[in-house]
Amino acid sequence: MSQVFERYERQYCEISANLSKKCTSANALDGEQKKQKLSEIKSGVDEAEALVKKMDLEARSLPPNVKSSLLVKLREYKSDLNNFKTEVKRITSGNLNANARDELLEAGMADKLTASADQRSRLMLSTDRLGRTTDRIKDSRRTMLETEEIGVSILQDLHGQRESLLRAHETLHGVDDNVGKSKKILTAMTRRMNRNKWTIGAIITVLVLAIILILYFKLTR
Numbered sequence: 001m002s003q004v005f006e007r008y009e010r011q012y013c014e015i016s017a018n019l020s021k022k023c024t025s026a027n028a029l030d031g032e033q034k035k036q037k038l039s040e041i042k043s044g045v046d047e048a049e050a051l052v053k054k055m056d057l058e059a060r061s062l063p064p065n066v067k068s069s070l071l072v073k074l075r076e077y078k079s080d081l082n083n084f085k086t087e088v089k090r091i092t093s094g095n096l097n098a099n100a101r102d103e104l105l106e107a108g109m110a111d112k113l114t115a116s117a118d119q120r121s122r123l124m125l126s127t128d129r130l131g132r133t134t135d136r137i138k139d140s141r142r143t144m145l146e147t148e149e150i151g152v153s154i155l156q157d158l159h160g161q162r163e164s165l166l167r168a169h170e171t172l173h174g175v176d177d178n179v180g181k182s183k184k185i186l187t188a189m190t191r192r193m194n195r196n197k198w199t200i201g202a203i204i205t206v207l208v209l210a211i212i213l214i215l216y217f218k219l220t221r
Contacts, residue, residue: 005058005070009134012051016080016127019044020120023087027094038091045084052077080123087120 019041026037052074059070 002058002062002066002070005055005062006134008051008055008058009073012048012055012077013127013131015044015048015051016077016084016123019048019084020124023084023091023120026091034091034094038088041084041088041091045081045088048081048084052081080127083119083123 022037022041022044026034026041029037055070055077056074059067059074062070
């Protein structure tokens with residue numbers, strides 16, 4: 001997952017949790033305190049909306065296999081944001097005078113408030129689930145990085161083995177050259193020995209013939 005998207009997501013989850021607390025506390029306030037709290041909620045909603053837009057832009061710039069899962073998250077965040085906007089409108093409408101509020105409650109506003117509280121509860125549960133999902137994604141990313149490090153280590157080992165094989169090949173090539181040179185030297189020595197053998201044989205033959213001639217001449221006198 002994109003680190004930029006993760007940073008925006010953490011910021012949004014923090015703002016969302018803060019907005020939920022402020023909306024709950026705003027319901028118990030009256031007068032100027034309620035107006036001030038409502039102003040803080042509106043500011044938080046605007047900030048959350050800006051973060052959702054940034055996450056949307058970041059998600060759409062990522063590869064399709066990553067983008068699809070992030071867009072699913074974004075739909076949940078947008079739904080969460082719309083619920084906050086609805087809650088702001090409800091709190092704003094709560095500034096009506098007591099008689100008007102009583103009439104609205106008699107017309108069924110109480111049921112809507114209960115439904116809104118249930119919806120907030122579901123949103124908090126959804127936020128918790130998103131937090132757990134984010135943790136699982138981080139664990140998967142950490143596992144992927146560890147696997148990548150192991151792969152790099154294996155490649156380095158293979159590279160070292162390849163260099164060792166190349167050095168061994170060069171050594172064998174050198175041995176082959178030395179064997180070839182030794183063979184040539186032995187061949188030359190064999191030829192030289194053969195020539196010396198024939199030379200010695202010729203000299204012995206000449207000496208024998210000379211001795212025979214000398215003896216012949218001595219005996220014929």
